[in-house]
Amino acid sequence: MKEIIDFLETDTISATFSPKGLKYLSLKAGQDARRINLRLAPAEQEQNPLAGLVIRETLNFLETGKHDLPLDLSAFSSFQRSVFEVVSGIEPGKTVTYRDIAGILGKPGAAQAVGNAIAKNPFSYFLPTHRVLPRRGLGICRSGAGHLREKLLLREGHDLSKLRGNYVCTRKKCCLE
Structure with a gap:
């Protein structure tokens, strides 16, 4: 069975996620919580609810050092x-x-x-x-x-x-x- 992978790219965040959770996250160099683009089209959020969650949890993590996002570790030993x-x-x-x-x-x-x-x-x-x-x-x-x-x-x-x-x-x- 093929795994469905979704991808999110804004001007500050790149993320890849599967139904199990986040597979990859990168904040572009020099970005901080005040500069992350929070805008996602409603259609994009509806199509992939994890996209909005990734952005919210990234902001939360940058502010508090903690997050509640599931991480997909299936590719690792x-x-x-x-x-x-x-x-x-x-x-x-x-x-x-x-x-x-x-x-x-x-x-x-x-x-x-x-x-x-x-x-x-x-x-x-x-x-x-x-x-x-x-x-x-x-x-x-x-x-x-x-x-x-x-x-x-x-x-x-x-x-x-x-x-x-x-x-x-x-x-x-x-x-x-």
Whole structure:
């Protein structure tokens, strides 16, 4: 049986969703809660009620750090789903390390596998992977993802000087999203 996939694109949000829930979400760079386009034609909302919900929950998440949107994790392995489940429980204002998550999952040597799972996060901010840090702390990032992570952590009240490590990350795609 073919899965029905719907797609939503506004000037600030791209989202893909299935009957099981959100499959992918991306906010275009530099957007915040005040600038998200909330206009959806009534016909579009009627055709796909999840479209309006995605936008409302995105705004809610940007304001509160929480959401009530179902996430479709069916494309991921059981290990990846377990990592996403742990990450989704990290409260705003808290951080953990990849090693911490591996330990919670009963796989203390799997910190790198946790990082690989987190790197595949298709849900933008709905899975708060910005709250998962390397054991040695935040690097001084030179990428857009690193700056975004820092903005999100600052918004949640973190003191970056206490989270920062003593290394400079110069990889093209440093700081996992």
